[in-house]
Amino acid sequence: PVRVEDDRTGLNIETLKRAFLDNLFYIQGKFPDIATQNDYYMALAYTVRDRLLKRWLKTAQTYTEQGSRTVCYLSAEFLLGPHLGKNLINLGIYDDVQQAMEELGLDLETLLEQEEEPGLGNGGLGRLAACYLDSMATLEIPSIGYGIRYEYGIFEQDIRDGWQIERSDKWLRSGYPWEVPRPEWSVPVKIGGHTEQYTDERGRFRVRWVPHHVVMGVPHDTPLLGYQVNTANTLRLWRAEAAESFDFDAFNSGDYVGAVHEKMVSENISKVLYPNDNISQGKELRLLQQIFFVSCSLQDMIRIMEGQKIPLEKFHEKFVVQMNDTHPAIAVAELMRLLIDDHCMTWDQAWGITTRTFAYTNHTLLPEALERWPIALFKKLLPRHLELIYEINQRFLDDVRIRYPEQPQMLSQMSIIDESGERYVRMAHLACVGSMAINGVAALHTELLKQGVLHDFYEMYPKKFNNKTNGVTPRRFMVLSNPRLSRAITERIGPNWVKHLDELKKLESYVDDPNFRQEFRQIKFDIKQELATYIQQNYGVAINPNSLFDIQAKRIHEYKRQHLNALYIVTLYNRIKANPNIEITPRTFLFGGKAAPGYYTAKLIIKLINAIGDVVNRDPDVRDRLKVLFLKDYSVKFAQRIYPAADLSEQISTAGKEASGTGNMKFAMNGALTIGTLDGANIEIREEVGEENFFLFGMTADEVYARKAQGYNPYDYYQSNSELKLAIDRIASGFFSHGDRKLFQPLLDTLMHRDDYMLFADYQAYIDCQDYVGQVFQDVDRWTRMTILNVARMGKFSSDRAIRDYCEDFWKISPVPIEIEE
Numbered sequence: 001p002v003r004v005e006d007d008r009t010g011l012n013i014e015t016l017k018r019a020f021l022d023n024l025f026y027i028q029g030k031f032p033d034i035a036t037q038n039d040y041y042m043a044l045a046y047t048v049r050d051r052l053l054k055r056w057l058k059t060a061q062t063y064t065e066q067g068s069r070t071v072c073y074l075s076a077e078f079l080l081g082p083h084l085g086k087n088l089i090n091l092g093i094y095d096d097v098q099q100a101m102e103e104l105g106l107d108l109e110t111l112l113e114q115e116e117e118p119g120l121g122n123g124g125l126g127r128l129a130a131c132y133l134d135s136m137a138t139l140e141i142p143s144i145g146y147g148i149r150y151e152y153g154i155f156e157q158d159i160r161d162g163w164q165i166e167r168s169d170k171w172l173r174s175g176y177p178w179e180v181p182r183p184e185w186s187v188p189v190k191i192g193g194h195t196e197q198y199t200d201e202r203g204r205f206r207v208r209w210v211p212h213h214v215v216m217g218v219p220h221d222t223p224l225l226g227y228q229v230n231t232a233n234t235l236r237l238w239r240a241e242a243a244e245s246f247d248f249d250a251f252n253s254g255d256y257v258g259a260v261h262e263k264m265v266s267e268n269i270s271k272v273l274y275p276n277d278n279i280s281q282g283k284e285l286r287l288l289q290q291i292f293f294v295s296c297s298l299q300d301m302i303r304i305m306e307g308q309k310i311p312l313e314k315f316h317e318k319f320v321v322q323m324n325d326t327h328p329a330i331a332v333a334e335l336m337r338l339l340i341d342d343h344c345m346t347w348d349q350a351w352g353i354t355t356r357t358f359a360y361t362n363h364t365l366l367p368e369a370l371e372r373w374p375i376a377l378f379k380k381l382l383p384r385h386l387e388l389i390y391e392i393n394q395r396f397l398d399d400v401r402i403r404y405p406e407q408p409q410m411l412s413q414m415s416i417i418d419e420s421g422e423r424y425v426r427m428a429h430l431a432c433v434g435s436m437a438i439n440g441v442a443a444l445h446t447e448l449l450k451q452g453v454l455h456d457f458y459e460m461y462p463k464k465f466n467n468k469t470n471g472v473t474p475r476r477f478m479v480l481s482n483p484r485l486s487r488a489i490t491e492r493i494g495p496n497w498v499k500h501l502d503e504l505k506k507l508e509s510y511v512d513d514p515n516f517r518q519e520f521r522q523i524k525f526d527i528k529q530e531l532a533t534y535i536q537q538n539y540g541v542a543i544n545p546n547s548l549f550d551i552q553a554k555r556i557h558e559y560k561r562q563h564l565n566a567l568y569i570v571t572l573y574n575r576i577k578a579n580p581n582i583e584i585t586p587r588t589f590l591f592g593g594k595a596a597p598g599y600y601t602a603k604l605i606i607k608l609i610n611a612i613g614d615v616v617n618r619d620p621d622v623r624d625r626l627k628v629l630f631l632k633d634y635s636v637k638f639a640q641r642i643y644p645a646a647d648l649s650e651q652i653s654t655a656g657k658e659a660s661g662t663g664n665m666k667f668a669m670n671g672a673l674t675i676g677t678l679d680g681a682n683i684e685i686r687e688e689v690g691e692e693n694f695f696l697f698g699m700t701a702d703e704v705y706a707r708k709a710q711g712y713n714p715y716d717y718y719q720s721n722s723e724l725k726l727a728i729d730r731i732a733s734g735f736f737s738h739g740d741r742k743l744f745q746p747l748l749d750t751l752m753h754r755d756d757y758m759l760f761a762d763y764q765a766y767i768d769c770q771d772y773v774g775q776v777f778q779d780v781d782r783w784t785r786m787t788i789l790n791v792a793r794m795g796k797f798s799s800d801r802a803i804r805d806y807c808e809d810f811w812k813i814s815p816v817p818i819e820i821e822e
């Protein structure tokens with residue numbers, strides 16, 4: 001082979017070193033003496049990217065030649081995390097590259113640290129999309145992820161004086177080596193204006209949409225390589241750009257500055273990720289983002305079909321389109337528009353295709369997260385879509401009328417248009433009507449959907465409903481993030497578990513093996529010690545690696561109840577103050593997570609945690625038995641360090657509120673035990689690991705509803721529970737706020753008088769359960785046994801299992817292996 005060829009594909013250590021130095025010189029324009037760590041990171045990233053490319057192109061070529069059926073995963077968020085380490089793992093060259101770098105006097109860990117992750121998501125939903133893309137590539141399933149290339153991802157979080165401060169996330173600042181822009185496949189997206197009816201040359205009734213303006217979507221592609229396969233699928237993210245010819249020539253000639261202003265407005269569409277998690281904000285720009293990426297993606301699919309000479313009538317045979325929540329649900333109307341207005345199909349033909357194409361995943365039961373758009377806004381931005389939605393709705397309501405002739409209230413309940421007050425488009429209803437399949441993300445969640453929010457749709461279309469419990473990728477969240485644990489596992493049961501996570505079961509036979517137990521404990525201890533060092537260096541707080549590491553890391557939300565955790569900390573502190581010699585298990589409470597910038601109560605919870613930490617961490621009476629830290633700027637990168645260091649995973653949402661949770665899975669896979677409610681996937685985790693290996697507390701979802709129905713009065717709990725009263729009073733007294741009694745009053749007032757998330761009702765059960773956790777932790781043998789069994793029984797929660805289920809149940813897609821001749 002030619003020398004250049006070899007440098008870009010070869011995997012042996014000498015070649016890797018040569019290629020790396022070559023990229024340092026020719027891409028970064030540096031020689032080693034003056035190169036920064038970032039230059040070295042970039043050189044390595046390009047070296048890895050070169051090795052992805054032949055697999056990526058071969059994958060694309062194979063799919064094109066075979067005209068493979070393809071999953072299109074539509075998501076407003078993809079929270080990928082850093083690429084470099086994952087690609088090294090998936091290429092199977094992590095250790096060799098580590099050695100190559102070492103031989104060049106560099107440290108791979110340091111280089112991996114350089115990578116700025118694309119934070120193009122808020123939390124669970126965006127991260128789930130990323131795990132699913134990893135599993136689809138690993139399972140050799142043809143797929144395209146479609147989304148938005150936000151210029152600013154999720155904000156960077158800083159803590160000042162205990163408060164969250166947001167800074168904009170300039171993630172593209174130092175260059176991003178993992179994408180390839182494809183301007184030649186740009187597509188126009190129409191916005192605003194009005195519609196006109198006309199009769200075409202063949203005498204057919206048609207509608208023409210005359211937009212107010214047009215925005216271009218420019219695709220930026222990232223290859224996503226699977227684990228130990230040649231498949232590299234594509235993540236295609238759209239960046240908004242002004243349609244030059246449109247603004248400059250046709251309309252605004254003369255008004256140059258006005259035209260540039262237009263350009264700016266167009267480019268705003270992909271400027272920033274909305275930082276809300278589980279709260280919908282009915283903002284114009286957000287609706288524009290949705291139609292923008294959905295229209296680009298559907299047009300792209302049509303272009304792909306045309307390229308492969310597949311007739312458009314077969315759209316639903318070529319593609320299945322999975323909608324990640326309702327954020328892309330406008331796709332139902334957009335596909336109808338493309339098929340009818342642009343491709344001349346009849347209504348029935350277009351509807352037949354549409355309803356065989358889409359599937360919808362629901363991720364929440366929280367009413368504030370259900371998307372509805374004011375009709376007026378819809379009409380202004382998407383006049384043609386509104387007409388189509390009216391038509392879809394009318395035909396749908398005809399079916400409802402036939403189905404429920406005696407129940408006229410069903411019409412208003414099920415209508416895609418909410419007409420109870422100001423009129424809205426209900427996106428979940430549109431998604432349900434337009435999809436062949438509807439799923440929740442954990443067994444309980446799917447049941448609650450069927451009983452609650454989507455009950456009427458379940459009655460009408462029972463066969464569409466279906467559960468798909470979430471999963472997470474063991475490549476990133478075990479192999480990459482916890483190499484020592486992974487090696488210890490592989491030494492015992494071989495390497496197959498990485499692709500077949502059920503094989504972790506084989507670890508059960510080592511649960512009494514003193515050797516394995518010792519190693520398991522040692523690994524956890526060493527990782528805790530490393531985190532302790534990091535915390536000492538970055539926060540100046542000394543923590544004891546022998547203490548119980550009790551971690552709650554997730555978005556800050558009242559329903560997730562970080563403040564219940566805080567109440568336990570205050571309770572422990574009160575016990576120590578009352579009796580300084582009390583025996584308690586030493587604990588380190590760690591928190592991480594961002595609050596939506598406009599969510600005042602969530603921000604106050606962050607302040608509370610920091611305020612408690614400030615007092616507890618320096619009170620000599622505590623004698624280092626308690627430490628409380630809020631770790632700033634929680635991200636995928638940081639999550640990978642946190643999971644392996646945890647002893648206890650806090651999954652304490654009010655039952656019925658957390659659709660699934662996925663952090664719960666990542667902690668447990670890394671040998672943490674869970675303290676949790678019967679909510680989301682916790683229920684299934686407990687079922688798998690065994691109830692004796694899970695710390696359960698609190699009301700069930702049914703009990704929550706029943707208690708609410710009875711009339712819940714949190715104040716009664718406050719008055720009758722002395723420890724609870726003491727904890728609340730201590731906070732109210734200003735003890736943690738330099739005497740300021742007002743600071744936490746808004747939070748305490750809601751708790752005492754409303755307590756929507758029922759912290760007080762669950763308080764005692766939580767306290768008791770936490771005390772019990774502390775006791776069990778003292779019994780090292782028992783604890784170790786429990787943690788090993790947790791790891792061994794987590795097989796179900798691989799995203800590979802989830803993707804296989806999606807494939808079999810409604811995607812109807814099978815693997816397409818990619819052959820590369822060496």
Ligand code: 26Q
Nearest residue numbers: 124125274278280281363441658659660661662
């Ligand atoms: C909607 C409209 C306008 C602006 C923002 C939004 C928006 C953005 C993000 C609404 C919701 C989200 C994110 C929701 C989310 O992350 N849900 C989580 O999904 C996980 C994966 O299924 C579950 O494990 C979690 O339980 C669920 O909370």
